[in-house]
Amino acid sequence: MFIEQSPRGYDRNGEQVVRRARFLILVSLGMERAERTCTLCNGTKQIPFKPDAIDMEGRIRPCYNCAPIECTTCERKGYLYDEASGKPAETCAPCKGSGYLGPSGIETYYHHHKEIRALVRKVAMHQCGQFMMGSARAFGHRIGLSGSYGGDGLTVTVSREIFDKAIPIPAELHEAWNKGGGHNSAGSEAYAMRDWALANLDKLESTYKGRKR
Numbered sequence: 001m002f003i004e005q006s007p008r009g010y011d012r013n014g015e016q017v018v019r020r021a022r023f024l025i026l027v028s029l030g031m032e033r034a035e036r037t038c039t040l041c042n043g044t045k046q047i048p049f050k051p052d053a054i055d056m057e058g059r060i061r062p063c064y065n066c067a068p069i070e071c072t073t074c075e076r077k078g079y080l081y082d083e084a085s086g087k088p089a090e091t092c093a094p095c096k097g098s099g100y101l102g103p104s105g106i107e108t109y110y111h112h113h114k115e116i117r118a119l120v121r122k123v124a125m126h127q128c129g130q131f132m133m134g135s136a137r138a139f140g141h142r143i144g145l146s147g148s149y150g151g152d153g154l155t156v157t158v159s160r161e162i163f164d165k166a167i168p169i170p171a172e173l174h175e176a177w178n179k180g181g182g183h184n185s186a187g188s189e190a191y192a193m194r195d196w197a198l199a200n201l202d203k204l205e206s207t208y209k210g211r212k213r
């Protein structure tokens with residue numbers, strides 16, 4: 001969201017452009033892949049057969065919910081190459097040709113990070129179809145932007161490297177943001193958000209701790 005007057009105009013092709021002005025970018029970590037102890041087998045890597053199958057009672061099988069351990073001997077291929085011909089020669093013994101060594105007791109899941117942080121950079125935007133697009137540089141990285149906060153009214157997903165250096169927004173702004181109802185444009189929280197950004201420009205514009213650009 002532009003937080004200061006941004007001169008608007010049209011380029012030679014009649015597309016709208018916005019010249020460089022201070023832009024509030026809201027960032028989040030979005031979805032992050034994480035690991036935890038398998039919730040089905042509790043890390044035992046095994047689960048019992050269903051007890052209603054009488055002949056299988058008491059037997060156990062490998063847990064299917066765990067992430068499988070990849071075979072490093074064959075690098076998951078299941079066979080080994082013949083050095084001389086370069087062709088697949090023999091079935092990999094450790095994994096018996098499957099490429100995997102069984103369950104790991106660990107499951108992978110996606111953790112949705114809800115925390116929002118902010119930074120301010122000078123941004124120019126140009127029309128691209130029906131969207132306004134631009135980009136900003138932050139901490140040595142380029143962030144692609146579109147729409148009111150950079151992500152079409154939503155936050156921009158960034159790496160942890162950028163996120164850790166961005167500035168946390170106050171709890172009441174976060175709440176207003178959740179209720180704002182902004183989708184393709186900023187919602188009712190827009191004025192409060194801009195006022196906070198203007199009052200905290202020093203922090204929001206600094207590229208490194210305590211040092212201004």
Ligand SMILES: [Zn+2]
Nearest residue numbers: 038041063066
């Ligand atoms: Zn498991």
Ligand SMILES: [Zn+2]
Nearest residue numbers: 071074092095
């Ligand atoms: Zn193998």
